[in-house]
Amino acid sequence: MAKVIIDTANHIAAYAAKAARVQVVAAYPITPQTTVVEKIAEFVESGEMDADYIRVESEHSAMAACVGAEAAGVRAFTATSAHGLALMHEVLHWAAGSRLPIVMAVINRAMGAPWSIWPDYSDSLSQRDTGWLQFYCADNQEVFDTIIQAYKICEDKRVLLPAMVCSEGFILSHTAMPVKIPDQEEIDDFLPPYEPGWVLDVDNPFSHAPLVSPEWYMEFRYMIQQAMENSKKIIEEVDKEYGERFGFRHGGLVDRYRCEDAELVLVTMGTMGAEAKISVDNLRQEGYKVGLARVRAFRPFPKEVFRELAETARMFTAIDRHVSFGFEGFLFSEIKASLYPRQITGDPPLISGFLAGIGGRDVTFRDIEKIAKKSWNWMEKGKIEKEIVWWKLRD
Amino acid sequence: MVTIKELPKEEYLLKGNPACAGCGSAISLRLLFKALGSRIIMIVPACCTTVIQGPYPYAAFNVPMLNIVFEATGAAASGVVAALKRRGIKDVTVIGWAGDGGTVDIGLQALSGAAERGTDFIYICYDNEAYGNTGMQRSGATPFGAWTTTTPTGKREHKKNMPLIMAAHGIPYVATAIPSYPLDFIRKLRKAKEIKGTKYIHILSPCPVGWRFPHNKTIEIGRLAVQTGMWALFEIENGKFKLNPPSSGLLNKEKRKPVREYLKLQGRFRHLTDQDIMEIQRWVDETWENYKKMISC
Numbered sequence: 001m002a003k004v005i006i007d008t009a010n011h012i013a014a015y016a017a018k019a020a021r022v023q024v025v026a027a028y029p030i031t032p033q034t035t036v037v038e039k040i041a042e043f044v045e046s047g048e049m050d051a052d053y054i055r056v057e058s059e060h061s062a063m064a065a066c067v068g069a070e071a072a073g074v075r076a077f078t079a080t081s082a083h084g085l086a087l088m089h090e091v092l093h094w095a096a097g098s099r100l101p102i103v104m105a106v107i108n109r110a111m112g113a114p115w116s117i118w119p120d121y122s123d124s125l126s127q128r129d130t131g132w133l134q135f136y137c138a139d140n141q142e143v144f145d146t147i148i149q150a151y152k153i154c155e156d157k158r159v160l161l162p163a164m165v166c167s168e169g170f171i172l173s174h175t176a177m178p179v180k181i182p183d184q185e186e187i188d189d190f191l192p193p194y195e196p197g198w199v200l201d202v203d204n205p206f207s208h209a210p211l212v213s214p215e216w217y218m219e220f221r222y223m224i225q226q227a228m229e230n231s232k233k234i235i236e237e238v239d240k241e242y243g244e245r246f247g248f249r250h251g252g253l254v255d256r257y258r259c260e261d262a263e264l265v266l267v268t269m270g271t272m273g274a275e276a277k278i279s280v281d282n283l284r285q286e287g288y289k290v291g292l293a294r295v296r297a298f299r300p301f302p303k304e305v306f307r308e309l310a311e312t313a314r315m316f317t318a319i320d321r322h323v324s325f326g327f328e329g330f331l332f333s334e335i336k337a338s339l340y341p342r343q344i345t346g347d348p349p350l351i352s353g354f355l356a357g358i359g360g361r362d363v364t365f366r367d368i369e370k371i372a373k374k375s376w377n378w379m380e381k382g383k384i385e386k387e388i389v390w391w392k393l394r395d
Numbered sequence: 396m397v398t399i400k401e402l403p404k405e406e407y408l409l410k411g412n413p414a415c416a417g418c419g420s421a422i423s424l425r426l427l428f429k430a431l432g433s434r435i436i437m438i439v440p441a442c443c444t445t446v447i448q449g450p451y452p453y454a455a456f457n458v459p460m461l462n463i464v465f466e467a468t469g470a471a472a473s474g475v476v477a478a479l480k481r482r483g484i485k486d487v488t489v490i491g492w493a494g495d496g497g498t499v500d501i502g503l504q505a506l507s508g509a510a511e512r513g514t515d516f517i518y519i520c521y522d523n524e525a526y527g528n529t530g531m532q533r534s535g536a537t538p539f540g541a542w543t544t545t546t547p548t549g550k551r552e553h554k555k556n557m558p559l560i561m562a563a564h565g566i567p568y569v570a571t572a573i574p575s576y577p578l579d580f581i582r583k584l585r586k587a588k589e590i591k592g593t594k595y596i597h598i599l600s601p602c603p604v605g606w607r608f609p610h611n612k613t614i615e616i617g618r619l620a621v622q623t624g625m626w627a628l629f630e631i632e633n634g635k636f637k638l639n640p641p642s643s644g645l646l647n648k649e650k651r652k653p654v655r656e657y658l659k660l661q662g663r664f665r666h667l668t669d670q671d672i673m674e675i676q677r678w679v680d681e682t683w684e685n686y687k688k689m690i691s692c
Contacts, residue, residue, distance in 0.1 A: 023478070023481045024474060024477045024478055024481065026470075026473070026474060026477075051481075052477040052480060052481060054473050054474065054477055054512065055512065056470055056473070056508055056512075057504060057505070057507070057508030057511070058470075058504060058505075058508070060466065060467060060470070060505070061467060061469070061470030061473075061504070061505050061508055062470075064463060064464065064467035064470035064471045064474065064505065065470045065471065065473045065474035065477070066474060067461075067463065067467075067471055067474060068438070068461065068463070068470070068471035068472060068473065068474025068475040068476075068477075068478065069474035069475065069477055069478040070474075070478075071461050071471075071474075071475065071478075072436070072474070072475040072478030072479055072482070073478055073482055074477075074478040074481045074482065076474070076478075090464050091464055091467060094463065094464050200436050200459040200461055200475065201459055202433060202434045202435065202436065202458065202459060202487055204459075205433070205456070205457055205458045205459040205460075206454060206459060206460070207448050207449070207451075207454040207456060207459075207460040207462070208459075208460060208461055208462060209461075209462040210445065210448050210449065210450065210451050210454070210460070210462055211445055211446060211448075211450045211451065212450070212451040213450055213451070216451055216452070
């Protein structure tokens, strides 16, 4: 029987690693990730989880050990936050380039300096171009389900890339919610044992990732891009299959909420997306035709979904929890880039960008309602009055 | 006792590999493969061996190779060893094979972590006393006085004593070697293979290009390194220090050749003053006094 437990997203991530029958975990502690790896240590030492837990001396080594483990043919897992993720950066490229489907829980935390332990997406979005799939979760159930799904997606031979399953530190990591954990047999049926795409094998020796000249390197990069493109379809398929088996669907690439007739579509990720659903309901009651597109997969970026939404929407409002210094919010950029081909042929929707919740500043449904009304006002006027708004910035 | 005759005929370092002529580490690799055979997995960070293994799509090594980022050999080894254990594979030896930069400098942390965790593998540092692959820049293993491209007037600090740093981790086996004494190296490799836990072997690897000597002098330079005491062959087994022949016969300073004989054959030491050479001699003698103390312990 499936069971419902009430626990924090970090403990739920540990339950997911156990349920996915991860064989090697290599991790190093960092706030707010710590309770993920503490829970896994408990599972391993009590015998509840049949895995080797490598207590490495840094996050760089955590990721290198995951690369070694997957290269030698087993399913690996790790978790980290902020500076730990930044320290891994080099090995993130190596893991993706090596085509190893490692899954990592990223418990989002703002990057220093100055020190912050509170959430934003400056850590994971800084790793945007490493070749990792990136999923963003809105609640603890989604953390569990997405970790299980990520292994299925990443280990698919059409993908063979690693994935980050991101959740905001403290907002989710240390907040207990009810989560339904399916039966282990059902999960095993959904997620069969790991079959490596390649493996270090003394009976079939080869040099993996040696020096590659300009005559060959580009093709390896093209293959990663193809795998990312392939993953879009597989993310949708896996979400559908998971929903049919276990009753939870989170929306595949993009969780679309009341978008069908929406004139204004709010675009955000993670818990701001959960909060925005309340805003949408309230605004609808007031007569505003507002919808929400909560981006679950930031990489691959679902540009096709936004092109489809742009068929009916008159305006998009991006609410970003991180800024690309010297430019703007990430979602704001990606939406515009996704719609550009449409903009040159026809009727372009307006797009506005709000930066909110940076460094863990609270963003409530009331904030999002205000952001939506401001945007609505601009939409009515047919003019964005301020291209980028830092929401609730002190004077 | 190992003899050259009983070594396997099979070659796992294939012909046509792009190692420099006279490369000490290519000789060491060939010996490594002969000593341990094909049931090994090699983990190699950025180093000369990245090149020696052959550029894609060619491969000069007939054993599985995991290339990994510069500073991560120890950590990647922990991952591979854990995975083999999960899969129930017991007859495969995991080898970390890294240069001096990847060991004593940038890779020290991951190696120290792997040793502290007791990762069951053999880590081999092939030490040509500089960042050879990038054009001979100074490393923590570069000896005093040596020219490198980043110490154009000679390094002013002595070499880091990496084998003793590894011994301080309390690992079961630490040894030094040099390709000039192949049987000693092979014996140590085979011994390391039979020991459980982290094993560390540090090879001094003469480098004709970087040290500036003719490529047919690799073996001779290596012998002189040992005969002058610039390099000592020893083992530290479960904490017990033991000099191996011929180093074991050189405890008495009179038995060692003057360091000048080793230095004068290498272009990297050409600029040394008498005072510099005296400093190197002093350092060697002091190092050997330390060996004496370690033997009597």
